[in-house]
């Protein structure tokens with residue numbers, strides 16, 4: 516078998532990588548903001564019958580229970596009928612952010628709930644309000660605990676970001692996968708191009724995973740999150 | 747005037763009435779030791795005093811401030827009541843210094859320098875200045891409990907509540923915590939201590955309060971309660987815990 520890799524693919528692939536990274540980073544950041552709020556509401560937003568809790572739960576179940584692709588197409592093709600027109604990048608970003616927020620909400624909820632109950636009690640006992648206690652005692656611990664599941668979610672979203680190529684028609688809106696598909700459909704070097712694309716995804720995954728490992732290590736505190744280690 | 751007045755506290759969990767009308771009074775500088783069998787409502791009583799647990803009925807006054815008033819500023823009141831937990835509950839993610847400093851910064855609104863100085867002074871008071879930068883997981887149980895006492899003391903409390911402060915500790919670490927508490931009592935702190943350390947009770951308690959089944963069965967000075975309790979059950983319980991825990995402390 517005769518494999519051909521052409522260096523002239525690289526500039527276009529690099530542009531695709533840049534777009535993939537942007538999509539991933541932005542959607543994870545937006546998802547973290549929204550997910551944290553949803554997670555907090557699911558824990559502290561009053562009982563099972565409070566409207567806030569109910570809304571947050573409905574959101575989480577809806578976005579986890581429907582395919583990301585359907586969500587994207589609804590936003591990209593459906594919203595314009597209501598007068599909201601988004602470009603392929605924006606539509607992809609919005610769909611991914613809304614989707615990952617639902618998953619992240621669950622990770623935040625889990626992390627918040629795994630902070631020991633005595634922590635809140637002790638914070639309230641020195642006179643902190645509930646908001647202060649959450650902000651200065653619960654969240655700093657929960658955020659450390661959430662890093663591992665959050666890293667997984669980051670890897671998923673990096674790979675799922677390839678769905679934007681479903682709606683991207685113009686070259687400047689192509690992500691890594693979109694660029695690869697375009698190159699391969701011109702020169703029919705499917706095996707080489709997609710292998711290369713896959714390797715780039717793998718490299719990005721490793722890079723981001725390592726970055727988060729580093730962050731996790733930086734903020735690690737003895738006795739928190741890593742049982743058996745760090746004591 | 748009494749520093750703390752507790753009147754007819756009631757608390758029920760489901761079908762179980764845990765507090766069935768508990769009343770007690772503490773003068774400033776007084777130390778009361780609360781004893782009683784497990785599940786009798788001792789922790790519930792302490793938590794109702796600063797409303798970490800909401801009592802169903804009854805009233806609590808700290809000086810002339812009604813803690814149980816509907817519009818009471820609970821955060822402000824709690825800052826004046828130090829609470830020491832059985833399992834320490836130090837903030838896991840913070841160093842000893844930051845554990846003591848957090849309340850000063852966020853509740854008292856102290857500046858950073860002043861708060862640091864104050865926190866260091868409190869750590870020194872409990873003999874842990876050298877451990878200021880250690881995290882709770884790096885401290886022994888006795889050290890953690892002393893930091894948690896320092897954290898409470900830093901807020902300048904009018905009253906200290908101790909809920910079995912030494913019962914999670916290995917025997918050899920109990921002494922160092924009791925020593926801090928004895929010192930506090932001698933300095934005139936007003937305190938309620940739930941403990942079965944009878945040596946401690948004998949040496950610093952002005953009164954021992956015996957609780958059982960959600961009520962106070964008997965209370966009085968240690969000498970009286972040990973020598974001639976009015977209720978036979980009190981003497982029985984005292985003998986039992988004296989055997990179990992020994993009297994040295």
Ligand SMILES: Nc1ncnc2c1ncn2[C@@H]1O[C@H](COP(=O)(O)OP(=O)(O)OP(=O)(O)O)[C@@H](O)[C@H]1O
Pocket residue numbers: 759762764782783784785786787788789790791
């Ligand atoms: N949050 C709660 N929900 C339901 N029941 C509770 C709760 N807290 C305490 N109880 C119950 O109330 C009773 C009294 O509990 P409490 O902790 O006040 O007893 P205690 O005298 O401190 O006992 P111990 O010596 O074991 O600490 C127990 O039967 C306990 O199961």
Ligand SMILES: [Mg+2]
Pocket residue numbers: 788789790909910
């Ligand atoms: Mg108890």
